[in-house]
Amino acid sequence: MLAPLVSTSPQPDSLWRHLAARAGTLDLPVGAGPLTRDVQTDVAIVGAGYSGLAAAYALSKRGVPCVVLDANPVGWGASGRNGGVVSSKFRVSFPAIAARYGLDVAKRMHRLAHDGVRVVQSLVDEFAISGAEFQRTGSLRCAHSERALATCVAEADWVRASLGDRSMKALSRAQTQHETGSTGFVGGVLSEDAGTILPLEYVLGIARGLAARGVPIHESTRVEAIEPARGGPGVVLRTAAATVRARQLIVATNAYSGLNPATAAYQRELVPFRSAMIATERLPADVDAKLMTMQRSYTETRRMMKWFRRADGRMLFGGRDAFGKEGQDTGFEALRRAMIALFPELADVRVAFRWSGYVAMTFNALPHVGRSDDATVFCVGYNGAGVAMASLVGQHAAALALGERPDLALLAQDGLRPVPFHSLRAPGVRLVAAWYQLLDAVGV
Ligand SMILES: Cc1cc2nc3c(=O)[nH]c(=O)nc-3n(C[C@H](O)[C@H](O)[C@H](O)COP(=O)(O)OP(=O)(O)OC[C@H]3O[C@@H](n4cnc5c(N)ncnc54)[C@H](O)[C@@H]3O)c2cc1C
Numbered sequence: 001m002l003a004p005l006v007s008t009s010p011q012p013d014s015l016w017r018h019l020a021a022r023a024g025t026l027d028l029p030v031g032a033g034p035l036t037r038d039v040q041t042d043v044a045i046v047g048a049g050y051s052g053l054a055a056a057y058a059l060s061k062r063g064v065p066c067v068v069l070d071a072n073p074v075g076w077g078a079s080g081r082n083g084g085v086v087s088s089k090f091r092v093s094f095p096a097i098a099a100r101y102g103l104d105v106a107k108r109m110h111r112l113a114h115d116g117v118r119v120v121q122s123l124v125d126e127f128a129i130s131g132a133e134f135q136r137t138g139s140l141r142c143a144h145s146e147r148a149l150a151t152c153v154a155e156a157d158w159v160r161a162s163l164g165d166r167s168m169k170a171l172s173r174a175q176t177q178h179e180t181g182s183t184g185f186v187g188g189v190l191s192e193d194a195g196t197i198l199p200l201e202y203v204l205g206i207a208r209g210l211a212a213r214g215v216p217i218h219e220s221t222r223v224e225a226i227e228p229a230r231g232g233p234g235v236v237l238r239t240a241a242a243t244v245r246a247r248q249l250i251v252a253t254n255a256y257s258g259l260n261p262a263t264a265a266y267q268r269e270l271v272p273f274r275s276a277m278i279a280t281e282r283l284p285a286d287v288d289a290k291l292m293t294m295q296r297s298y299t300e301t302r303r304m305m306k307w308f309r310r311a312d313g314r315m316l317f318g319g320r321d322a323f324g325k326e327g328q329d330t331g332f333e334a335l336r337r338a339m340i341a342l343f344p345e346l347a348d349v350r351v352a353f354r355w356s357g358y359v360a361m362t363f364n365a366l367p368h369v370g371r372s373d374d375a376t377v378f379c380v381g382y383n384g385a386g387v388a389m390a391s392l393v394g395q396h397a398a399a400l401a402l403g404e405r406p407d408l409a410l411l412a413q414d415g416l417r418p419v420p421f422h423s424l425r426a427p428g429v430r431l432v433a434a435w436y437q438l439l440d441a442v443g444v
Contacts, residue, residue, distance in 0.1 A: 011076055012355035015279040016084075016200035019312060023131055023201070030074045030207040031217035039216075040245045041067045043401050044237055046223050046263060047252035049079030050386065051379050053206045054394025055250045055401075056215050057123070064402065066215065067244055069237065071222035077256045079203040081357040082387060083277060083307060083318050085297040086120055087139055088113045088167075088193045091365035091383045095158040101410065103162065108409040110163050116388030117193050120202075123391060129205030132198045133311075139194035139297045142176055142185040148301035152189040167192040180298060181291035184342040196297050196309050199387060223262045228375065235375045238262075248401040251378040252394060254386070255358035268418035269368060270381055276331040276356040277318035278339070279311070280349045287345050288313060306338055315339065315346060320359075320384075331356065359384035369393050369400070370413035377401045378416070 011017060020026040031048070043059055045052045048070035059066040070076070090097075090113060098106035117136070124134045143149035156168035169190045171179065176188040207217055225238040229245060237244040251266050253259070258267035283291070292298065292310050299307040306319040317339040319331075332354040340347050362368055362381035367389055369379045379397040382389050396406045 011073065012081055012357070013353065014081055014200070014277075014355040015311065015314065015316065015353040016080060016198060018353065019198060020200050020204065025131055025201060025204055028204070028208060029211070030204055031068075031211055031219045033218065033220075035067075035069065035218040035221040035239055035242045035244070038243045038245075039067055041065045042246065043067075043248045043250060043398070044069065044235065044244045044246035045250045045252060046070075046237070047077070047254065047256075048074045048207060048217055048219065049077045049252065049254065050203060050206070050390035051254060051394040051397070052250065052252035053203065053210060053217075054119075054123075054391050055252060055379075055398040056210055056217070057206065058395035058398035059402075060210060060213055060215050062398075062402070064398075067246070068210075068215065068217040069221045069223055069239065069244065070217070070219050071259055073219045074207040074217065075200050075203040078254060078357050078359065078386065079390070080200040081277075081355060082199045082275075083297075083309065083316065084197045084199040084202075084311070084387065085139065085299075085307060085309065085385075086117055086134070086136075086195045086197050086388050087297070087385055088117045088191060088388065089385070090389075091385065093155050094163065095155055097410065098158075098162065105409050107163060108407060110159070110165065112392065112409065112411065113389075114193055116392040117195075119392045119395065120197065120388050123206055124197075124202070127205050127209030129202060129209070132201040132205055134195065134197045134202070135295055136193070136195040137294055137296045138190050138192045139299065140171065140176070140179060140188045140190050142180060142182075142188045142298055142300045144185060144301050146186055149187040152301065153187075156189045179292070179294055179296075180342075181293075182342045185300070190296075194297065196295065196311070197387060198311065202387075222260055224260055226262050226376075233375060247375070249376045250394075250397050250401055251372070251376060251380075252390075252397070254380045254382065254390070255360035257360075257380065265372070265416060265418075266378055266380055269378075269416055270360040270362060272358040273320055273361050273384070274331070274356055275318065275320055275359045275384060276335060277316060277354065278332055278335050278351045279317075279353040280315045280346060281352040282313040283315060283346075283349060287349070290345070291315065291343060306335070306342075308339070308342075314352070315343070315349070359386075364410075367393055367411050368413040368417075369397055369408055369411045370415065371400065372416045378413075
């Protein structure tokens with residue numbers, strides 16, 4: 001049995017919780033409270049992040065009864081902690097997909113990636129989540145070297161020529177430095193079909209919208225056992241106080257699958273990787289007027305990628321930190337140093353919030369959606385880019401649970417495929433991260 005990654009720790013003291021508390025949305029009721037009585041339903045969903053709620057949304061639109069269960073409050077997982085970067089790409093580039101699997105597969109993957117952004121917009125509109133401040137301002141990939149820039153520009157050229165997508169544009173060194181306010185980049189590529197969102201407001205807004213439509217969302221209800229139904233198709237889910245019987249189950253627990261042995265099999269599909277973030281105090285007016293005034297999201301091209309954005313008049317800076325555990329203090333000071341290296345004017349600006357969570361990496365760097373048995377569908381493995389993708393993929397998982405066959409191209413996974421030598425994942429992740437940091441440091 002796998003040791004749990006994290007215990008049910010308190011919610012992190014994130015900027016997002018601070019903003020939600022200020023807006024008065026943090027304590028609005030989002031669910032039906034913990035499950036206290038046995039229920040029977042068509043589809044049970046474990047996990048109330050974007051994936052699970054998107055699945056519930058798709059089912060409720062088709063009039064299919066479902067129940068959502070989460071061990072924690074809505075948004076406790078990655079969906080309430082992430083950077084709020086809404087992107088229309090995968091970790092694997094479209095030219096690389098075409099080279100290996102052919103142009104038709106690359107076209108379908110490109111469609112799925114852009115569908116994710118469209119789905120975020122439609123959920124925000126449908127549930128009137130204006131407080132999530134979704135802005136389709138684009139995402140700028142900032143190159144740290146000429147070689148990295150050439151790779152990004154070649155990709156944009158390929159996407160334009162082969163997929164007819166004109167939403168990616170190369171920016172010169174001067175344009176990139178002007179846009180970001182940093183001299184640390186040699187140029188960049190802008191993806192216009194992308195943007196930023198307040199992630200916790202978004203997940204809370206979807207949950208409130210679903211609850212208002214009568215979808216039962218039971219927070220503080222950990223699924224402790226999943227068993228096949230006796231004498232027929234379906235599953236039985238056991239929680240501390242009650243039992244759920246369902247014809248189909250959707251497991252949407254992603255990087256937090258290891259919270260309980262009941263869902264730990266799905267953790268073996270993944271390599272969880274800690275991701276950490278800092279947010280400064282509100283910036284002084286002169287700095288505020290200079291940095292990232294287009295309010296896009298920004299990523300850089302180093303292997304241990306850092307990303308940054310603005311929110312609430314502050315700078316947010318994030319990156320992978322393979323060396324710490326959730327709730328620990330490691331990694332934050334390194335993030336602050338990296339931020340100041342790119343934006344020296346922030347040296348005297350205080351860091352007001354710092355928090356972290358787990359992202360779920362997969363061996364093929366793509367999300368995995370499929371059936372683990374006749375009664376169970378899973379959707380996991382967003383590789384740190386799940387705001388848009390989980391909002392989409394959760395809906396496709398619902399379709400799968402209903403026996404439909406959505407075209408998921410390379411996201412489709414036939415059964416669970418545990419990562420080889422999974423018990424060595426933690427030292428393995430650290431080893432790879434140390435190697436990447438070394439390569440970044442020497443600039444290759
Ligand atoms: C620090 C950080 C920054 C990130 N930044 C970005 C970003 O800028 N852009 C982007 O696109 N993506 C980003 N991501 C990734 C993105 O947040 C995730 O891909 C996405 O939120 C996954 O959503 P989910 O619903 O699948 O999982 P989660 O939101 O993690 O939800 C899983 C839920 O399952 C519940 N659960 C687990 N086991 C059980 C059980 N046995 N019983 C009941 N409930 C259970 C957990 O309590 C949890 O609430 C980031 C992630 C982190 C951690």
